[in-house]
Amino acid sequence: MARASVWLEGKARKGGRGGQPSGLDRDRITSVTVRLLDADGLDKFSMRRLAAELNVTAMSVYWYVDTKDDLLELALDAAFGELRLPDTEDGDGDWRDQLRALATEYRALLVRHPWLSPLAGRYLNIGPHSLAFSRVVQQVVRRAGLPAHGVTGAISAVFQFVYGYGTVESHFAARVAAAGMTADEYFNSAMDAVTEVPATARIIEESRDLMAARGGDTVAEMLDRDFTFALDLLIAGIEAKVQRPERGAGNCATSHDAPAPADEDAPPSS
Structure with missing residues (x-):
């Protein structure tokens, strides 16, 4: 089986379940994840470290993502969003x-x-x-x-x-x-x-x-x-x-x- 993907399982659009902690959303969690990965590296990243940075409990993060892999996959795509892409729709440009x-x-x-x-x-x-x-x-x-x-x-x-x-x-x-x-x-x-x-x-x-x-x-x-x-x-x-x-x-x-x-x-x- 290919590794499961947050994008294939319908979890990427999940905005949190009922009763989720206030003050959090998936975009903020993903943004802080990217910042921590930049600062500490992949090996030192943990859900506990992320929760401490967000000033919430580790379980609070799981209202928005099911697994650490899901979160890392979201962070990966967020980084790709930084790329400046040329407009190719009109076919112009060398x-x-x-x-x-x-x-x-x-x-x-x-x-x-x-x-x-x-x-x-x-x-x-x-x-x-x-x-x-x-x-x-x-x-x-x-x-x-x-x-x-x-x-x-x-x-x-x-x-x-x-x-x-x-x-x-x-x-x-x-x-x-x-x-x-x-x-x-x-x-x-x-x-x-x-x-x-x-x-x-x-x-x-x-x-x-x-x-x-x-x-x-x-x-x-x-x-x-x-x-x-x-x-x-x-x-x-x-x-x-x-x-x-x-x-x-x-x-x-x-x-x-x-x-x-x-x-x-x-x-x-x-």
């Missing part, structure tokens, strides 16, 4: 720009809420905000001109990359915070440490030219440059598939899907 915007939004969401990536892998992601995001992504990628059988593969290539990149970036941010340093201090400290060990120092020396060519004076700039370049590679791959479809698949290229001019200032990838 699909490349819109895809870059969606990927950048999703990356930022994963970094902003480190608990989101494990929950996204645990639940079905069928809440209204998650579905709205998926729908817009599909509409944008459809306009690239790929054959129908290639659309989901293109979506997977882009957004599984973003999921992985954002997840690793959020882990790095957590290590930085735990060390009580800035990202740049942590990076420089780590680089100093690894260059003192012969085995790792040799590898670092071999990649020194790549690190220099990568560009960026700060960790944030380096992360942004790598993300942008990798995303450009994926979009270029979609364009290449449109212009040179598989043999027998028919010519799916269209005049408005010609590859964009190369950006002479694009940084090399490490």
